[in-house]
Every structure is written in structure tokens, then in C-alpha cells.
Amino acid sequence: MAPDSDMEAVKGAKVLMVGAGGIGCELLKTLALSGFEDIHIIDMDTIEVSNLNRQFLFRQCHVGQSKAKVARDAVLKFRPHINIKPYHANVKNPEFNIEFFKQFSVVVNGLDNLDARRHVNRLCLAAEVPLIESGTTGFLGQFVHCVVWAKDLLFAKLFGDKSQENDLNVQSSASVDASKNTEDVFERNPDEDLENYGQRIYDHVFGYNIELALSNEETWRQREKPRPIYINDVLPEKSFQKNGYLENSIDVNMAISAMPALGLKSPQDIWSLAENTKVFLEALSLFIKKRVKDIGNLMFDKDDQLAVEFVTAAANIRASSFGIPMHSLFETKGIAGNIVHAVATTNAIIAGLIVIEAIKVLQGDFNNYRMTYCLEFPKRKMLLMPIEPFEANKSCYVCSETPLILEINTRTSKLRDFVEKIVRNKLGMNLPLIMHGANLIFEDGDDIEEDVASNYARNLDKVLAELPSPVTSGTVLTVEDLQQELTCNIIIKHREEFDEEKEPDGMVLSGWTERANDNQSSNGESTSSVLTNGPYVASGKPLVSGTKRKLSEMEEASDNSCNPSSKSNSADRENPQQVDDNDVLDDLVILEVPPEVPKKKKVQLSV
Numbered sequence: 001m002a003p004d005s006d007m008e009a010v011k012g013a014k015v016l017m018v019g020a021g022g023i024g025c026e027l028l029k030t031l032a033l034s035g036f037e038d039i040h041i042i043d044m045d046t047i048e049v050s051n052l053n054r055q056f057l058f059r060q061c062h063v064g065q066s067k068a069k070v071a072r073d074a075v076l077k078f079r080p081h082i083n084i085k086p087y088h089a090n091v092k093n094p095e096f097n098i099e100f101f102k103q104f105s106v107v108v109n110g111l112d113n114l115d116a117r118r119h120v121n122r123l124c125l126a127a128e129v130p131l132i133e134s135g136t137t138g139f140l141g142q143f144v145h146c147v148v149w150a151k152d153l154l155f156a157k158l159f160g161d162k163s164q165e166n167d168l169n170v171q172s173s174a175s176v177d178a179s180k181n182t183e184d185v186f187e188r189n190p191d192e193d194l195e196n197y198g199q200r201i202y203d204h205v206f207g208y209n210i211e212l213a214l215s216n217e218e219t220w221r222q223r224e225k226p227r228p229i230y231i232n233d234v235l236p237e238k239s240f241q242k243n244g245y246l247e248n249s250i251d252v253n254m255a256i257s258a259m260p261a262l263g264l265k266s267p268q269d270i271w272s273l274a275e276n277t278k279v280f281l282e283a284l285s286l287f288i289k290k291r292v293k294d295i296g297n298l299m300f301d302k303d304d305q306l307a308v309e310f311v312t313a314a315a316n317i318r319a320s321s322f323g324i325p326m327h328s329l330f331e332t333k334g335i336a337g338n339i340v341h342a343v344a345t346t347n348a349i350i351a352g353l354i355v356i357e358a359i360k361v362l363q364g365d366f367n368n369y370r371m372t373y374c375l376e377f378p379k380r381k382m383l384l385m386p387i388e389p390f391e392a393n394k395s396c397y398v399c400s401e402t403p404l405i406l407e408i409n410t411r412t413s414k415l416r417d418f419v420e421k422i423v424r425n426k427l428g429m430n431l432p433l434i435m436h437g438a439n440l441i442f443e444d445g446d447d448i449e450e451d452v453a454s455n456y457a458r459n460l461d462k463v464l465a466e467l468p469s470p471v472t473s474g475t476v477l478t479v480e481d482l483q484q485e486l487t488c489n490i491i492i493k494h495r496e497e498f499d500e501e502k503e504p505d506g507m508v509l510s511g512w513t514e515r516a517n518d519n520q521s522s523n524g525e526s527t528s529s530v531l532t533n534g535p536y537v538a539s540g541k542p543l544v545s546g547t548k549r550k551l552s553e554m555e556e557a558s559d560n561s562c563n564p565s566s567k568s569n570s571a572d573r574e575n576p577q578q579v580d581d582n583d584v585l586d587d588l589v590i591l592e593v594p595p596e597v598p599k600k601k602k603v604q605l606s607v
């Protein structure tokens with residue numbers, strides 16, 4: 001419970017929580033236990049088996065049901081008198097408009113993607129409702145997800161209780177071939193040899209399932225696309241059939257290993273994709289040949305060598321597909337061994353920090369807002385590093401009205417390229433409206449009349465210079481998103497040529513905080529162990545692993561730093577400033593600051 005002095009503010013507050021996943025479950029519980037009595041939850045997802053290990057409000061029997069609704073019911077069991085209103089919906093839906101946001105005293109995010117975060121930030125800004133942002137991300141954080149996938153989904157599916165619900169089933173049942181719907185791809189056909197079986201499973205989970213996921217374009221608009229991996233791409237020579245276990249320990253399950261025969265000795269080495277592939281196939285085949293009686297009721301055990309080998313290989317192949325750095329068997333074993341504990345603990349800490357900030361916001365205690373990093377390796381016994389919120393980003397196009405400059409070939413680029421690459425992908429607009437002076441050249445929304453809509457459709461296929469009101473060098477376009485109540489001006493500068501490698505979009509937008517590539521070369525080796533998302537934020541990541549804050553998340557932080565509850569922001573809004581490249585980089589400097597930055601203060605948890 002919050003201390004008495006806070007109680008009044010807390011009791012009277014109406015809170016919107018967006019996202020009821022890993023952080024959201026913890027957050028809802030902490031809000032309820034801290035005395036909040038009016039909480040609305042938006043989450044668009046249903047519960048999956050892979051959520052159960054850390055989204056503790058959910059149980060096996062809830063798989064397939066709305067997260068928002070089940071989370072509500074679970075919390076009402078121990079706080080029956082409070083009001084919790086669930087919405088099983090996308091926060092970007094038009095019904096969650098500015099009027100909707102205005103009813104809340106504070107908004108708290110438990111989201112997992114930049115797109116939704118940006119959208120919520122803008123609505124909060126427009127509705128003048130404070131937003132508390134949070135996140136647990138990092139390159140190794142992502143690897144943790146690959147390990148969870150390998151262990152809780154794939155390993156469980158192949159060697160565990162077959163009757164259990166499993167997301168991998170869901171995916172394979174979406175097979176285009178309807179006649180195969182009832183077949184379990186993971187079953188070995190009676191006449192199928194082991195080699196074929198292994199390859200088939202491999203191609204299915206790393207190739208086909210990824211293709212299937214890619215076909216949902218909406219998912220990948222704001223995320224790095226994974227790469228399907230097929231066995232023939234990795235091992236064209238097919239020279240991988242080996243028996244790796246040691247003959248002299250034939251009866252000791254724990255000692256059966258795929259590594260020796262493949263020439264892999266040190267558990268500290270990071271295997272190549274080809275080596276991981278060989279380990280995957282070899283371990284699968286050894287399970288079937290040597291441990292057939294275990295199959296069907298195997299549970300992952302970190303002391304089971306073959307299980308760890310299989311999970312390491314599968315996690316690494318998946319990581320490789322998603323452009324995430326691979327890890328050694330030794331590291332993977334550690335992660336797989338205590339994953340539940342670590343991930344859940346971090347989420348609980350973050351949830352606590354969010355509630356602390358929410359209480360400060362409700363009390364108007366804005367001098368004490370903090371952005372708190374949860375450190376991977378506690379320094380001098382300090383796990384949390386609170387710092388003062390960033391200054392508002394002067395070149396933020398969301399709050400500063402700075403014009404943006406777009407270099408583009410107006411004679412070859414179509415309006416469609418501009419809408420997709422700039423307006424949607426870079427500016428993150430949902431229902432954009434594009435104007436050239438008083439001429440409307442494009443608009444998105446449900447209520448557009450047919451003839452107008454077909455006009456827009458024609459415009460999309462025209463190059464900029466040939467639009468009814470031609471867009472050429474010097475044109476200023478006004479781009480608005482009415483739903484987000486966001487407007488910005490874009491100055492067009494014609495440019496003939498672009499460097500295909502450095503400027504793959506064929507256009508360059510400046511005057512905003514560019515989202516840098518998620519450069520994989522800079523993984524856990526970095527000196528930085530700081531990670532956060534957002535302004536005065538509670539943040540962290542799974543404690544098990546190294547951290548490096550993603551640059552894309554930095555952009556998000558700067559976007560969010562314009563939240564109306566931040567003092568610096570209102571100044572920013574009154575005095576729009578010119579673009580200054582140094583300002584753009586300001587935020588990024590933090591990235592390399594080691595945890596001993598001078599601003600740190602001790603924090604006391606009062607929840």
C-alpha cells in the first residue's frame with residue numbers, strides 16, 4: 001500500500017494501462033495492491049502458452065482468451081471491490097481517441113513495440129495526460145526470448161507432453177494445404193528416416209514458420225524482418241550425419257552428447273550457424289535413437305547435456321534468423337536454467353518503479369521525476385540507477401514544430417513511396433492526411449467517399465512531380481494525423497541520386513532523430529550496461545544477461561520526452577527551435593555513459 005499521504009491521490013486516480021503482457025501483469029497487480037481503484041486496460045492479444053512462464057496472472061486454461069479480460073478477473077479475485085475495465089483491442093483503434101485519453105489522470109505503458117508506444121505518446125501529448133513509459137529490451141534480452149522459444153515451445157513440443165497446447169501447433173495448422181491441417185508436422189512418419197525427419201523439422205520451424213510470420217505484413221512494418229533459414233542454405237553438402245554420444249557412457253542419459261563427434265569441445269565457444277545446425281540435427285537424432293523412452297514426458301533440465309545442446313542450437317538458429325547475436329552453450333545453459341526467475345523479477349521491479357513514478361505524477365511532485373535504469377550488474381550494491389529526466393529534444397517533430405527536410409527524387413519517387421517510407425514508417429502516423437497548400441493530396445480513414453478514395457489511389461501511383469498539384473523542390477507538404485492530433489511540415493528538396501547502400505530508401509529525411517540501424521556488432525561487449533526506454537521511466541531488462549540499449553529505443557525516448565507532464569516540454573512547445581544536429585545527437589551520447597554517471601542518486605523503494 002502507498003503511504004497515507006499518497007492514498008488520496010491514488011484512490012481518486014483513473015489509470016489507463018496499455019499492454020497486459022510481461023510488465024503489464026506485474027503492473028496491474030502492483031497498481032491494485034498500491035491502492036489504485038479505477039484501472040482501464042487495453043491489450044489486443046490473446047494468451048499464448050509461451051506467456052505463462054512470466055505473465056503470472058494467466059494459467060494454462062486461459063490460453064486463447066483475451067489478456068485484458070483474464071488479467072482483470074485474476075486481480076479482482078484479490079481486490080474484488082475495485083473497478084477494472086478491460087478492452088480487448090488495439091490501442092491504435094479510432095475509438096481510443098483524444099476524448100478517451102482525456103478521462104485519465106495518468107497513462108502507464110507495458111508495451112513491446114515502438115509503434116504503439118509512439119502512438120500512445122502522441123495521444124497523451126494531445127490529451128495532456130502524463131505518460132509513464134517503461135521497457136525491458138536489449139540484444140541479450142532478445143536472445144532470452146529465443147531461449148524461451150527453444151525450450152518452452154520447441155523442446156516441449158518435440159520431447160514433452162504432446163497433449164499440451166502449443167503455439168507451434170497453431171502456426172502449423174495455418175498451413176495453406178487444408179488437407180494437412182489435422183496432421184501434426186512434428187510427428188515422425190513411420191517410414192521416415194531420421195535424417196529426413198530432422199531436416200523436415202528444421203525447415204518447418206526455421207524456414208516455413210518464419211515465412212508464415214512474414215506474411216503478416218502489419219507485424220513487420222516497424223520491426224526488423226526475420227530471415228527464413230532452410231537446411232540446404234546452411235549445409236548444402238549434407239555431411240552432417242554423425243553419432244556424437246560417447247560409447248562408454250551409453251546408459252547414462254546425462255552424458256549423451258552431440259558435441260564430441262562434431263569436434264565441438266568448449267562450452268564457452270559460440271558455434272557458427274552451420275555448427276548449430278549440425279548440433280540441432282544430431283541432438284534430435286540422438287534423442288530418438290538413444291532416449292526414445294524419455295520422449296513424451298521430457299521436461300527441460302539444465303543438467304541434461306543433450307537437452308541443453310538442443311536448446312542452445314535451436315535458440316541460436318532462431319537468433320540468427322532474427323539478426324540477434326548467438327551465444328555459447330555455457331551462457332545459454334545459464335539463461336535456460338533460471339529464466340523464469342530472472343525475467344519475472346525484472347518485470348516486477350519495473351512495475352514497482354512505474355507505480356512510484358505514477359504516484360509522484362498524481363501528487364504533482366515533478367521535481368522528483370526520475371528515469372530509472374535497472375542495471376544488469378549492480379554497481380556498489382546498487383541495482384537501480386535513477387537519473388533526472390532528459391531535457392525535451394529540441395528537434396523533436398512531435399512537440400517542437402520544427403520543419404523536416406526531405407531529400408527525394410521528385411521525378412521518380414511515387415506518392416506511395418513517400419506515404420509508406422516516410423509518413424508511416426518514419427513518422428509513425430496511423431491515419432495520415434497530406435496537404436500541399438490548400439490541396440489535399442492524400443488521406444487515410446474509414447469515412448472517405450468512394451470517388452475521393454479512388455482519386456487518392458490514383459495519386460499514390462503518380463510520381464511526386466506529376467501530382468495534380470505537383471510536388472517539386474521547395475514544396476512544403478503538411479502532414480497530419482488527426483487521430484494523434486499531430487501536424488508537421490516537410491520541406492521537399494529534389495535530389496537526383498541516392499547511394500543504394502547508405503540510403504536504401506531512396507530518400508533522406510532530416511530534422512528528426514534518426515532511428516539508427518540495430519547494429520548487431522555492438523552486442524553485450526559494450527561498456528554500457530544501461531538500458532531504458534522513455535522519459536522519467538522505470539525500466540530494465542532481464543537480469544540474466546548483458547545489455548545494450550537499442551538505438552531505436554533511444555529515438556523513442558526522445559519522442560517521449562515531450563510528454564506534457566514534463567516541465568521542460570512546455571517550454572519547448574512555446575519556443576519552437578530550429579533544427580540543430582547536435583541536439584539530435586544529445587540523447588545518443590547517454591548510450592556510452594557508464595553506470596557511474598554523476599547524476600545518480602540512491603533510490604528507496606517505498607512500494
Ligand SMILES: Nc1ncnc2c1ncn2[C@@H]1O[C@H](COP(=O)(O)OP(=O)(O)OP(=O)(O)O)[C@@H](O)[C@H]1O
Binds near residue numbers: 090
Ligand atoms: N497496439 C497495441 N494495442 C494493444 N496492445 C498492444 C499493442 N501492441 C502491443 N500490445 C500488447 O503489449 C503486450 C506486451 O507484452 P510483452 O512484451 O510481454 O509481449 P508478449 O507478446 O506478451 O510476449 P513476448 O513478446 O515476450 O512473447 C502484449 O500483451 C501485446 O498484446
Ligand SMILES: [Zn+2]
Binds near residue numbers: 400559561563
Ligand atoms: Zn517532443
